[in-house]
Amino acid sequence: MTISEILLEAEFKTPVVRVQKTVTKHLNKGSVEGMIVVMKSGATAEEISAMALRVESLGLKAHIIKGTERTVIAAVGEKRETTKEALAAGAGVAEILPILAPYKVASKEVKPEPTIITAGSLVVGGNAVGMIGGPCSVESEEQLMEAARAVKAAGGTGLRGGAFKPRTSPYSFQGMKEEGLKILANAREETGLAVVTEVLATEDVDLVASYADVLQIGARNMQNYRLLEAVGNTECAVMLKRGASATMDEFLLAAEYIMNEGNARVMLCERGIRTFESHTRFTLPLASVTYLKDKTHLPIVIDPSHGTGHAYLVPDMAVAAVAIGADALIIEMHPRPEEAMSDGYQSLTPEQFQDTMDRCRTIANAIGKQM
Amino acid sequence: MTISEILLEAEFKTPVVRVQKTVTKHLNKGSVEGMIVVMKSGATAEEISAMALRVESLGLKAHIIKGTERTVIAAVGEKRETTKEALAAGAGVAEILPILAPYKVASKEVKPEPTIITAGSLVVGGNAVGMIGGPCSVESEEQLMEAARAVKAAGGTGLRGGAFKPRTSPYSFQGMKEEGLKILANAREETGLAVVTEVLATEDVDLVASYADVLQIGARNMQNYRLLEAVGNTECAVMLKRGASATMDEFLLAAEYIMNEGNARVMLCERGIRTFESHTRFTLPLASVTYLKDKTHLPIVIDPSHGTGHAYLVPDMAVAAVAIGADALIIEMHPRPEEAMSDGYQSLTPEQFQDTMDRCRTIANAIGKQM
Amino acid sequence: MTISEILLEAEFKTPVVRVQKTVTKHLNKGSVEGMIVVMKSGATAEEISAMALRVESLGLKAHIIKGTERTVIAAVGEKRETTKEALAAGAGVAEILPILAPYKVASKEVKPEPTIITAGSLVVGGNAVGMIGGPCSVESEEQLMEAARAVKAAGGTGLRGGAFKPRTSPYSFQGMKEEGLKILANAREETGLAVVTEVLATEDVDLVASYADVLQIGARNMQNYRLLEAVGNTECAVMLKRGASATMDEFLLAAEYIMNEGNARVMLCERGIRTFESHTRFTLPLASVTYLKDKTHLPIVIDPSHGTGHAYLVPDMAVAAVAIGADALIIEMHPRPEEAMSDGYQSLTPEQFQDTMDRCRTIANAIGKQM
């Protein structure tokens, strides 16, 4: 596939495309550099692809990003004296700007317009608020189908459910694995809901990606860099959960790991941080939404279930998350929370989920969004 | 004043009245007990006052709480075998229930109906969302009047401004003291806004209370118990700010210190906790609103200015706070934030404050509240 | 008393003396400045006192600090263009250096030699490791005397015991107050141990100071600035406990509040910070000792009792504290911990206290210190 073809396809699929994997990772400390090559508004596809090749020929990685008003090429790689000049000489170049943030392709400097990610029926970003519901774990065909129908009936757009479960104890239920994935796929077939499910290990990425619409990277794996690279090499959208004690820079650099492999369809999920507070399982800082929207073009998902750890706190936090501008919510719901094999205490019933959806929709509408 | 007179007045002024200060604080460890004496729905004022006297005669403190449907007397004091029987024998008693929470008068067990506090033009609790705006410190007559007019114009109901300032460094500006209080009073006279201002020390309580509508206890003084007792002995409403590392029980027990002295007009202000996050000054956990409303009848105020520490994060967090059900907001606003003597980086301009008010009002209306 | 007299006395009593209280606290933001006036090695007492007067005449506060090799005068006050020149012109001046830290008199820049504080039999700082033991609260003459004798027998040098107790709940035992202070004084008379006891409120400072050798400011009051100023105006040594979520700058600036009033006999007590850890009451960061000794000349005390919250963790942490160079330890010990009215679960028995002392002494001796 030529760069131009990639470029053309990129317009319809994903706004960031990595052209080639040529850049070594054996860089010296502090020697990395990011630059934004801003193309003129009338630049042709040929000029853009020629520019991308020029970037790669200088030993840098080229990420072509097509915004609504301008196309830019993010060039990231080893720092050299002559790079800027060599790039500025290309045809169709308007200007060359440095990327100041430690993360490059994830930075809003590179792409001021918010990114919208579509994965099956789920749209995250833009004017719509996505709602992903479902149980912590897939436990059986019956349990999951019941949950999926309740999500659909309430107006949800995504279905969550863990088939591979990361559990604190080796003796806890570890998930139904591929059997669970098949059940999720069946539920998608019936309800049309997009499937969001976690992948735990590089060796499972292909398998899970063959069933999922969105690959979830859990909080414990936020800095499992090999896994990030592995999902960065799929075509699948990714939901990256913030580690319980990750800083914002660490979070965005984890997203950069995925994007650096060529997969730009990353949504960031704030799910709460570990603090001294014990009346909630984690502390959910909603200010993260505003902070992240100031720094990155990636869409933001809020998880009020893990973020609070108690079902009675979930609906109110969901409502507040919509008010502050979250692009989607992911909420645990179980047909019978008291029988759940994991996380029952933080799962809503189908009725509570429906009611939460209704309350969230009221807020979304009040601020000019759809849900 | 007789108990009956206090009772009658209580209906109009404040829902919790302490009758007498007879209970020693020299209690043994673990020996305290709280009970709710629920009066029959037709109980007369005489029966109620007789019951309060009976409580006090047993060496317990009596707090009469008049709800919309029932009157109860919270009886708190040293645990004894015979107390429950002795109370149950009183005329007009429907039942005697234990208070399970460590805090007693602040507990929702004692008063399921939310408390509404009115302090001048400011109403906190119930269907209205209070909006308190103004500078961190009173710096001059001009500065404060300009701020006050902007708050009023935007539709705010309370005016904040520190005259006594607790500062991390002994060399920082410590406030204009009584001169500042006079300026605040002048602003109230012109705008009608209720004055909310901090008191730092027991020796200043009478002075500050003579000017303020609401006495603020700052986060650093949340466990300055003598100060809590001192404001508990005034007629003034109190805004108690949560300490930066206080647990919820510590927070509610600090309120209990104030209420135990007879002042039930306490509003609780969540202003953020100290965590590892460094992109915000503090981490503002909005789930506190839902948690607290589950445990106490006292109204909840949110301070997004200290809770985030950056002006650009304040409006969004204010909006989310209204969505989750906060009873009031307290927001720092300065005519010229860049010239502020303290906290300029987290102060809104008058225009931003107006815009925030408008956005909050949209949310408030969407959920059936006024602002 | 003349400056020279103060100066002479200072050599024997305390290394930092404030001469006069002339500096207004109504300073503008950021305008404070600290300078170190280094006197020549042969400077006479007259030259030093003349220099101090010159500092004060410029509207600055003068703190005379007599080190082993040089005398310096810390000059703190409002920033002005001409100050440095005016000071440099004084007789006996070697050089003028800026104080870069936000705290001034507490900074090691002003006084590189460690400060040694002697309060009765207790010596904190230098080559000796102080050991302060005793119960959380004074509960009775018998209880305290028993504890005091055990401290003495084990080789302790200070006796702790709370007469005024800050308690989370208004219904908990609040201390024996003056009766408790008298018991402490009796114990000192019998055993010779220095009395360390907490003061909670400005109105009690004179009373407590009349009985105590060391006034303790508790963690909850670390930023109760009026209280800091009040103890800063006594002759009594002060043990300032770090607030549970105070930063190091906040901690040192709290010490500065006390020293700025003229009392330089401040020891800093690390007693643990609030973190997500729940298997200990607080998290005790021993690295604070090394950090603080790098920044300040004040001596450092470690409180492993509050710092861990469990008796079984106290001895090991005490030993580690001695190894890292703490100048003193303060440890809760109760004749019968299971009967204690407060903090029994973290109190050692007399036998455990003795054993801990022996283990600490082994370490102290190994690193060339006495205990």
Added chain:
Amino acid sequence: MTISEILLEAEFKTPVVRVQKTVTKHLNKGSVEGMIVVMKSGATAEEISAMALRVESLGLKAHIIKGTERTVIAAVGEKRETTKEALAAGAGVAEILPILAPYKVASKEVKPEPTIITAGSLVVGGNAVGMIGGPCSVESEEQLMEAARAVKAAGGTGLRGGAFKPRTSPYSFQGMKEEGLKILANAREETGLAVVTEVLATEDVDLVASYADVLQIGARNMQNYRLLEAVGNTECAVMLKRGASATMDEFLLAAEYIMNEGNARVMLCERGIRTFESHTRFTLPLASVTYLKDKTHLPIVIDPSHGTGHAYLVPDMAVAAVAIGADALIIEMHPRPEEAMSDGYQSLTPEQFQDTMDRCRTIANAIGKQM
């Protein structure tokens, strides 16, 4: 290999041996159970192996643990009414006790005697204090050999050095990979030091294990369960680092994941937790040593380099760690810290390392240990 043979070998190699991998992980919530089958003191090898087979025949996993005074078999698996009876009927059984902790094989209930792990020249646990030194990353043959010689000269017993580096940014130096491992092996050949190096991914485990004496699991991978299982299936000793916000139960359950696969040679490394403190990179809670020794038989390593993040704080914390009873230290040292490709600011120079060793040895000797 028969169970008896495994048993015999176990006495010389490792005190805990898993016999067979027969137990499914698809357990229901809460249904796991652990029991300790205590064998009579005179139980024969045949009786023990017969008992292990009986445990496995009941669908439980058997871990044979040979203590100095008794042999026990930890039996872990799905809870059933009849298990205890069926086990009690075996020959040579003294008693059956439940394991109360959530972790089973790691628990001190199962093995009260401390575990000693020998890996090449490194002994961790018991009366010796291990000292592992070396650079953050292997950067070149010269750099590493220089570091290794300095470790050896100072009396260290292990050599650290990362060949696979987990880096926050995808653009940072990711390590020399197998080339780095070869350099480490060369250094071992010359100096005799045991090699401690990190493994990042399941696919690298065999490669790294073929060079390393101790496989390090980094803090970011503490809950990368597949990786834990992978190292659990090697013969290599493992150093498991605590996650920056892991609770103690999570830490011990992560060790349990490794041990559950049959590898009992796990050392636990406390390397600091994330708190609000910003003057240190992490907060290093030394009380973890005492806590862990109360709960587990596994040896404890302290990492003062990551635990503080500043070279000037490392020596003092190392000394305190020895005093509190750490079984080993792991310290970053670089021939020229200012040229290090990673973590230079927290690396000691060879001279500082030597000095730290000397100070630690003094403390170790004072408490009756060797170093």
